[in-house]
Amino acid sequence: ARFFAGADWLKGKKALVTAGGTQEPLDPVRYLGNRSSGRMGYAIAQALQEAGAETILVSAPTDLAVPAGVTCIQVQTALEMYDAVLTRFSEVDVVIKAAAVADYRPAVQAEQKIKKDGTSRTLELIPNPDILAELGRRKTSQVLVGFAAETENLLANAQDKMHRKNVNLLVANDVTKLGAGFGSLTNIVSFLFPDGRKIDFPQMSKHEVAQHLVREVANLLGV
Ligand code: CTP
Ligand code: CA
Numbered sequence: 001a002r003f004f005a006g007a008d009w010l011k012g013k014k015a016l017v018t019a020g021g022t023q024e025p026l027d028p029v030r031y032l033g034n035r036s037s038g039r040m041g042y043a044i045a046q047a048l049q050e051a052g053a054e055t056i057l058v059s060a061p062t063d064l065a066v067p068a069g070v071t072c073i074q075v076q077t078a079l080e081m082y083d084a085v086l087t088r089f090s091e092v093d094v095v096i097k098a099a100a101v102a103d104y105r106p107a108v109q110a111e112q113k114i115k116k117d118g119t120s121r122t123l124e125l126i127p128n129p130d131i132l133a134e135l136g137r138r139k140t141s142q143v144l145v146g147f148a149a150e151t152e153n154l155l156a157n158a159q160d161k162m163h164r165k166n167v168n169l170l171v172a173n174d175v176t177k178l179g180a181g182f183g184s185l186t187n188i189v190s191f192l193f194p195d196g197r198k199i200d201f202p203q204m205s206k207h208e209v210a211q212h213l214v215r216e217v218a219n220l221l222g223v
Pocket of ligand 1 (some may be wrong): 148
């Protein structure tokens with residue numbers, strides 16, 4: 001697990017990582033969520049910290065312990081994550097968006113617990129802002145890393161996201177593969193770069209993926 005131990009590549013750099021799946025409240029006792037465990041993002045925060053970066057973790061709810069030395073800001077919703085990330089963007093050198101952000105939230109958040117009445121219901125959803133796309137529009141010198149979790153057309157969808165969101169590196173992840181993605185301890189990823197480079201990795205632990213990612217981030221920062 002200490003594959004890159006001793007390498008202080010990111011000393012003096014400031015990094016922000018998002019992790020976990022946002023929760024979008026429906027009423028005081030219910031929310032819309034997703035299957036993200038937060039493990040990939042927490043492993044990245046740990047690897048960045050071990051490489052010497054001052055590391056901020058903006059985390060949606062998870063069961064995980066915050067890695068030693070990492071500053072954690074807890075959020076619940078996509079809008080809270082948006083605020084936490086955007087207010088810090090100008091002061092960081094790299095942002096890694098590993099969080100599974102809800103694309104939609106309930107249009108209305110009921111103040112009281114919604115009661116059943118035996119009839120069918122339709123839930124109205126409204127779009128959340130795309131945090132990564134907004135960072136892509138605002139970025140100056142920051143290195144931006146995005147993730148793409150796909151169940152079909154992995155490469156085409158991932159390349160499209162990379163260009164649309166103006167990221168420097170996109171981690172593509174086929175979540176239908178056994179041993180990849182949500183809930184897994186391991187991941188099978190490819191790194192895509194805007195210049196067309198692509199690196200395919202074999203199945204690795206999320207900690208190993210994080211270490212490879214940190215090494216690429218150091219390259220992109222020119223250190
Ligand atoms: N993302 C974000 N804000 C959102 C939605 C996604 O910052 N509101 C980020 C994720 O953290 C991830 C990247 O965008 O780094 C891709 O997320 P993904 O869900 O794969 O792509 P979407 O652009 O949301 O497209 P879709 O879900 O339709 O495939
Ligand atoms: Ca999405």
